[in-house]
Amino acid sequence: MNFNEKLAQYAELAVQVGMNVQKGQPVLINTTTDAVEFARLVVAEAYKAGASRVTVNFTDEFVSRAFYENASEEEINHYPEWAAKQRDELIAKNGALLWIDSEDPDLLEGIPSSRISAQQKAGGKALENYRNAVMSDKIAWSIIAIPSEKWAKKVFPHLPEEEQVNALWETIFSTVRIGEGNAVEKWHTHIEELESRATMLNEKHYKKLHYKAPGTDLTIELAEKHIWLSGASKTPAGVPFIANMPTEEVYTAPLRSGVNGTVSNTKPLVYSGNVIDGFVLTFKDGKVVDVKAEKGEDLLKELLNTDEGSAYLGEVALVPHESPISSSNILFYNTLFDENASNHLALGGAYGTNVEGGRDLTESQLPSVGLNTSITHEDFMVGSAEMDIDGELADGTLEPIFRKGNWAF
Structure with a gap:
């Protein structure tokens, strides 16, 4: 072509x-x-x-x-x-x-x-x-x-x-899978693969996720009735659409008060025309209680103070290190691409669609099902080839989800 x-x-x-x-x-x-x-x-x-x-x-x-x-x-x-x-x-x-x-x-x-x-x-x-x-x-x-x-x-x-x-x-x-063949057909196949991952995670009903990597030791409790989704969404009329192109993620909603530990970014965050990098966030009972950054610390603190919910997480997303964008070894300085090369989290509001019945809830009702609300939603990248993630079942059993940055199953 x-x-x-x-x-x-x-x-x-x-x-x-x-x-x-x-x-x-x-x-x-x-x-x-x-x-x-x-x-x-x-x-x-x-x-x-x-x-x-x-x-x-x-x-x-x-x-x-x-x-x-x-x-x-x-x-x-x-x-x-x-x-x-x-x-x-x-x-x-x-x-x-x-x-x-x-x-x-x-x-x-x-x-x-x-x-x-x-x-x-x-x-x-x-x-x-x-x-x-x-x-x-x-x-x-x-x-x-x-x-x-x-x-x-x-x-x-x-x-x-x-x-x-x-x-x-x-x-x-x-x-975005353009270059050889029909890109529209390729995308349908790609989304089917992502949805199969989401289905497997939904069948597990993990209570918590445990993240371990250099500079990261974080536990994220998931909302009780959370739903894992792929990049494919549907309007209330059932019309499918893709919010992010490219997309390599499956994602869900954390429990607002259920995040504890420390996490370090692995790719720069471009926020409002500025680069924020080399940062470490410490969470207690869901909220960021300490922040350090090598670049853009003042702006990061302003982001965290935007409103009450901007210092809490609204999304947890899984992306294997051996994905097409990550394998390119290109740093895009653009969240649309960099988040699809890395496991990432989002500060701010949660998606109502990530919990059973959440689509029909108003923003003020989302806290009743454990979700965070905020006028912000900013993704930041935390994944690497050294990251392990375990899923904790209701009985406390731990199962590997990621090993060395990639799917363990």
């Missing part, structure tokens, strides 16, 4: 598998000005699939940074009402949402962490309805990525500048 054929298949994949656009459905695309040409392909593909209206919101890196550098404190603490209403209308009409990510991982480096945190809090409050819809899969949504020059330079600094973007394109195509 030549480059244009791969690009066309990527747009098709985003529409048919990622969002799985239905006839008469409105579509909203959020992306940056680096993705204009590709966004046009997705728009055409969405209309071909029967979308009623396709709207694209473009952001620009200069404009985004200029806001944080120059806006008043009043505006930093405000989120536009019209932007929230746009998403509320999409939810009301059972629309589909796509993010096309291509941002510079260092976009907001040097911006005071307090300003970034204030805008995150404002957005979190204003978008509560939208967040609830996404976290409970009430609408179809998906995240994909394409290269930008700055991101490609961050990932491939050793390559000549004129080769960096193309190298990142080819790597992304590979991670």
